[in-house]
Amino acid sequence: MAGRDWSKTLVAPGWIRYFFALVPPPEDAAAIDAFAHDLRSSHDLRGWPIGPERYHVTLCGIERYGGVASEEIAALEKVGASMVASGFTVAFDRVAGHGKPGDRQAIFLETSLTFPILDRLQGRLRREMRARGFRTPSKFGPHLTLLYDECPFSRPMVPPVSFPVREFVLVRSVHGASCHDHLARWPLGDR
Numbered sequence: 410m411a412g413r414d415w416s417k418t419l420v421a422p423g424w425i426r427y428f429f430a431l432v433p434p435p436e437d438a439a440a441i442d443a444f445a446h447d448l449r450s451s452h453d454l455r456g457w458p459i460g461p462e463r464y465h466v467t468l469c470g471i472e473r474y475g476g477v478a479s480e481e482i483a484a485l486e487k488v489g490a491s492m493v494a495s496g497f498t499v500a501f502d503r504v505a506g507h508g509k510p511g512d513r514q515a516i517f518l519e520t521s522l523t524f525p526i527l528d529r530l531q532g533r534l535r536r537e538m539r540a541r542g543f544r545t546p547s548k549f550g551p552h553l554t555l556l557y558d559e560c561p562f563s564r565p566m567v568p569p570v571s572f573p574v575r576e577f578v579l580v581r582s583v584h585g586a587s588c589h590d591h592l593a594r595w596p597l598g599d600r
Contacts, residue, residue, distance in 0.1 A: 423474070424472055426471070441464050455560065497524065498571050500522060500571035501552075506563075514562070524551065530577070
């Protein structure tokens with residue numbers, strides 16, 4: 410990532426999140442988007458799906474008001490580059506909603522399955538971030554947000570939604586901007 414211009418990353422108003430994530434391949438993101446639109450129609454939801462370019466599974470990250478220093482980005486890149494893990498497939502088998510009734514809540518895919526490879530990757534990322542001085546939550550529940558809505562939502566079982574995981578990315582997300590910048594990516598599997 411040497412020589413990259415981080416000036417737009419470093420100076421931005423508001424809360425900015427930097428996080429490691431799994432991102433579905435484009436064809437799987439399109440299928441997830443179609444599922445989200447069907448879910449919206451079948452459950453009379455008013456919120457719009459967040460879109461194929463923003464679907465992801467957050468592994469761990471940090472949030473700062475106004476952004477982070479270039480040294481912190483470099484440290485996050487070192488964390489990402491230090492990870493070694495095999496590729497795998499992640500699957501989700503139900504939809505849930507999280508939030509207070511009447512407030513905007515996240516409607517997301519979650520899983521009743523366990524993925525030891527995913528848990529180990531997330532745990533290693535978290536430990537390496539903490540070793541470099543970053544504070545990250547210990548709790549991890551893999552999920553993929555589809556949309557936000559004010560309607561209450563139950564937990565229907567759904568046909569499994571899955572995608573292959575061959576890489577993970579470092580994402581920059583400015584609160585309220587509705588876009589994700591992929592700052593760096595690392596392949597999983599043999600390097």
